[in-house]
Amino acid sequence: MRGDTSRSPVLDRRPDIDATVARFRDVRGTTERLAEPIPAEDQVVQSMADASPTKWHRAHTSWFFETFVLAPHLPGYQPFHPRFALLFNSYYQGAGPQYPRHLRGTLGRPTCDEIARYRRHVDSAVEHLFASHPDRLDDVTPLIEVGLEHERQHQELLLTDIKHALATHPLQPAYNDLSEAPHQEPMPLRWRSYSGGVYRIGHSDTLKTFAFDNERPRHGVFLEPFALADRLMTNGEVLNFIEDGGYDDPRWWLSAGWDLVQREGWRSPLYWQNIDEQWHTFTLGGPRQLRLDEPACHLSFFEADAYARWAGARLPTEAEWEVACAELPLHGNLLESKALHPRPAPEASSNALRQTFGDVWEWTASPYSPYPGFEPWSATLGEYNGKFMCNQFVLRGGSCLTATDHIRPTYRNFFPPQARWQCTGIRLAR
The missing domain is CATH 1.20.120 (Four Helix Bundle (Hemerythrin (Met), subunit A))
Incomplete structure (x- = not known):
């Protein structure tokens, strides 16, 4: 600094x-x-x-x-x-x-x-x-x-x-009454491919719009060809991981994640409960039966990474995510929708990615670290972002609780890999 x-x-x-x-x-x-x-x-x-x-x-x-x-x-x-x-x-x-x-x-x-x-x-x-x-x-x-x-x-x-x-709380009261999205069959997963090469990421000062210091400066990155899943992973797909013994198989887990799962006794995402052979989850609208068509939410980085390995894929890097989403429209299931809960993927109208903004923050494989040439804000405001660039991972895209005027393609959220009380989920890459 x-x-x-x-x-x-x-x-x-x-x-x-x-x-x-x-x-x-x-x-x-x-x-x-x-x-x-x-x-x-x-x-x-x-x-x-x-x-x-x-x-x-x-x-x-x-x-x-x-x-x-x-x-x-x-x-x-x-x-x-x-x-x-x-x-x-x-x-x-x-x-x-x-x-x-x-x-x-x-x-x-x-x-x-x-x-x-x-x-x-x-x-x-x-x-x-x-x-x-x-x-x-x-x-x-x-x-x-x-x-x-x-x-x-x-x-x-x-x-x-x-x-x-x-x-x-033992009574599990609701924050407020929330409406549910109509049930639908989970959409087939498709892949969107991107060419390798040198790309520019990060906030450009020529845009003359607000960005945090950790989004700067704009800089070049080299990417190998890659593909991203066109939607988020669903509760049903994570349930398949659970039923296949995913939480009990060390093959899929980073060492620190495996130790954490064993120590904490995790066997499902946060807020999931299996009651009489039926899965339920807790929402801001109170307890609900688990919807298999909704995006999986409240997973740690370790769980997201383990699921990706089990699925024969990986998590995207933050550079891959930004390159893929930089030109996509800034709309989705965000705070203004008042759903306050992830919703199923909309029908695909093209080959474009879906659910890129809103629903759940998407874990990336990228440690939270400074961009080349990063300069924190001056004096005490310099503590805002820079001093947390250790032992955290980057998330992208916003969630159902993120305001529309707060999110942008360059936005870098970050949390430690064990955190899962935020609305965090999975998009696969390969």
């Missing part, structure tokens, strides 16, 4: 203030709408160390604006509470100490009502900054955009974290 000499978030265009304010209101409002079905008693629950309580997500995203936008750029700004910085700083060492992550669920106070007041305080101050200091907008608007993209990430985490909390 280069500290203060590395790049800051850059807006390569004149800021459209009205559009930025409108998006700020929309994104901030969406967080509150997503939290609304969750009663206060559940908003404090932390079901595991990797998850956070709902009200913590609501507060942390406000702390982000307070710390990186308001405190340095709004003269005379008064923080809502002098101790909130300790409670709601996640991992930014340069911004001060943090309350232990695994103890966030012990914080009965501040109450949900106080968090709501905190959010209103921050929202009002941000809008006041826009209205009263037009001379600062060139510096502030890029930071606002980072904050909004950051909040989009936490909207997805809010939903996956409350799903885990509700699933581990």
Whole structure:
């Protein structure tokens, strides 16, 4: 890292203030709408160390604006509470100490009502900054955009974290009523082939659109000829792996994955239960009978990799995925569909890939590492992505909980290989 000499978030265009304010209101409002079905008693629950309580997500995203936008750029700004910085700083060492992550669920106070007041305080101050200091907008608007993209990430985490909390509750309550997609026969799997050669991947600054620092710089990669499955793997196909003894056969597993499966006793994806010879799963709509036609979800990298080996294939690299998906339209089963659950693949209308955006994040075989020439953002914001480039794997494509305006072909999500409470699944390559 280069500290203060590395790049800051850059807006390569004149800021459209009205559009930025409108998006700020929309994104901030969406967080509150997503939290609304969750009663206060559940908003404090932390079901595991990797998850956070709902009200913590609501507060942390406000702390982000307070710390990186308001405190340095709004003269005379008064923080809502002098101790909130300790409670709601996640991992930014340069911004001060943090309350232990695994103890966030012990914080009965501040109450949900106080968090709501905190959010209103921050929202009002941000809008006041826009209205009263037009001379600062060139510096502030890029930071606002980072904050909004950051909040989009936490909207997805809010939903996956409350799903885990509700699933581990003995009553398994639903987050909300959800409609099911019509049943259909699983679509035959087809392969789409791509030529080898040198390709360019990564975000291009000529696009003049937002991207995180880890998506830059655009650079060349050499690929051998490859093929991708034209849809995601289904629950039915993963069930075939289970019934063939896949979780009991070390041939398919990386060593660390095999050790994990044995230690944790995994015999199916997260949330699957076999009750009276019938498979069920937990959804944000509560428990359901397992749909064989839906994309398999909540698999770790180790499980996805083992399934791919068993199927005589492999996981794609992130470069292969981006080359194949770079020109595809950005639509699919994303947050705006309100399904909040993966849906069966649509019928194939051409030879194009299906389900590339939405439904489930797709594991790739690529370790999360810096692109050649990577420069993290400056100062404390440089901690956003760069310091996690170790022991993680890249996922692509977004999920049914990802907002449409947050995803793009160059987006690099990342999680450790054992993680499976996110909406993660499989696309095969060969």
